[in-house]
Structure formats: C-alpha cells, structure tokens
Amino acid sequence: DAGVIQSPRHEVTEMGQEVTLRCKPISGHNSLFWYRQTMMRGLELLIYFNNNVPIDDSGMPEDRFSAKMPNASFSTLKIQPSEPRDSAVYFCASSYAQPQHFGDGTRLSIL
Amino acid sequence: GQQLNQSPQSMFIQEGEDVSMNCTSSSIFNTWLWYKQDPGEGPVLLIALYKAGELTSNGRLTAQFGITRKDSFLNISASIPSDVGIYFCAGQLGGSGGGADGLTFGKGTHLIIQP
Numbered sequence: 612d613a614g615v616i617q618s619p620r621h622e623v624t625e626m627g628q629e630v631t632l633r634c635k636p637i638s639g640h641n642s643l644f645w646y647r648q649t650m651m652r653g654l655e656l657l658i659y660f661n662n663n664v665p666i667d668d669s670g671m672p673e674d675r676f677s678a679k680m681p682n683a684s685f686s687t688l689k690i691q692p693s694e695p696r697d698s699a700v701y702f703c704a705s706s707y708a709q710p711q712h713f714g715d716g717t718r719l720s721i722l
Numbered sequence: 723g724q725q726l727n728q729s730p731q732s733m734f735i736q737e738g739e740d741v742s743m744n745c746t747s748s749s750i751f752n753t754w755l756w757y758k759q760d761p762g763e764g765p766v767l768l769i770a771l772y773k774a775g776e777l778t779s780n781g782r783l784t785a786q787f788g789i790t791r792k793d794s795f796l797n798i799s800a801s802i803p804s805d806v807g808i809y810f811c812a813g814q815l816g817g818s819g820g821g822a823d824g825l826t827f828g829k830g831t832h833l834i835i836q837p
Contacts, residue, residue: 644822
C-alpha cells in the first residue's frame with residue numbers, strides 16, 4: 612500500500628524565493644498534518660486539516676507560511692518569501708481518526 | 723504550550739541488552755504514541771496507546787500508558803543492531819474514537835548499539 616508521499620525530497624533555493632512543498636495523503640485518510648523538524652526545536656506541528664478544512668494553524672510561524680488542501684488527495688505548504696531560518700525537514704502525516712502516518716519528508720535548505 | 727520531557731537523550735548499550743525510555747508531561751494526553759525515525763526517513767509508528775494503564779506489546783517492544791495520563795514508557799528487550807535510531811514519544815489530546823488533532827512530540831532518545 613502506498614504511504615504518505617511528499618515531494619520534492621530535497622529542495623535547495625536562495626532566500627527570497629517561493630518554495631512549495633507537496634503532499635499526497637494515504638487514500639481514505641481524512642486528516643492531514645504538516646510538521647517541521649529542526650535540531651533546536653524538534654518536531655513541531657504547523658497546521659492540520661480535517662476533511663480538507665484547516666482546523667488549527669496556530670503553529671504556522673509567520674504569514675510567510677501558507678497551506679492549502681484543495682481536495683482529499685493533495686495538500687501544499689508554501690513559503691513566500693523564504694528565509695535561511697526556514698531550513699528544516701518538513702513532514703506531512705495523515706490519518707483516519709488514529710494513528711498518524713508520516714511521509715519521508717522534504718529537506719529544505721534556504722541559502 | 724504543552725511540552726513532553728523525554729529521557730534519556732541518548733543511550734549507548736551493548737547488543738542484547740534491554741532498553742527503557744520514558745516521557746512525562748505537565749498536562750494530560752488521551753493518546754500516547756511511540757515512533758522510531760531512521761536517518762533520512764519519516765517517523766514510523768511503533769505502538770499506539772489509547773487507555774490509561776494500558777500495556778501493549780509489539781514483538782520485543784512494550785509500552786505503557788501511565789495511569790495519570792501524564793506519562794508513558796517504552797521498553798525494548800534483547801536489543802539488536804537494527805534497533806539503532808531515534809525514538810520519539812508523542813502525546814495527543816484526542817482519543818481513539820475522537821476527531822484527529824496534532825501531536826506533541828518529545829525531543830527523542832538516540833539509541834546507539836555497540837556490537
């Protein structure tokens with residue numbers, strides 16, 4: 612069975628550029644989560660959706676970050692403009708009630 | 723916000739030894755989860771706990787949901803080289819039948835096994 616699929620796996624870009632991270636949740640899952648992992652802060656929840664509706668975006672660090680879920684099989688996390696401190700591994704996870712299953716992440720480096 | 727205190731931060735053990743790690747919280751969670759993360763990959767679920775006092779096993783792994791709902795532990799028996807990795811606890815306010823909500827993670831336990 613296909614798990615959570617994230618793309619790209621790696622992204623290197625210069626500061627000021629727009630970055631778009633993509634996620635395809637597990638088929639049949641109705642909740643989708645975006646997390647960020649850094650050495651300093653560990654794994655942190657950014658935002659999550661239930662049935663394509665954003666429920667809690669209190670973890671989104673700044674207005675430069677935005678997330679959308681146009682349908683049940685696709686979500687994006689966008690950073691515009693990007694800054695070096697946004698460098699991290701970004702994970703997407705999905706679930707149907709419980710528990711959450713994670714993708715392999717996007718490693719983002721902002722130069 | 724909520725924080726999970728996970729300990730130890732790292733463990734250096736000999737192959738075949740048993741391992742124990744734990745997580746504590748200042749607030750109550752209704753679900754406790756344990757994940758393992760290998761380099762370059764996402765966290766993989768090991769055990770999910772949904773009931774206070776619950777003790778659950780998955781092969782050589784055993785985890786318990788503390789009776790106060792503020793703590794959990796994970797034990798690994800007879801460690802083998804493939805157990806190497808980072809282990810994370812995670813707490814969730816939602817229960818097994820409730821609506822989904824985000825996870826609060828501990829900072830992880832790095833397990834290193836010397837052959």
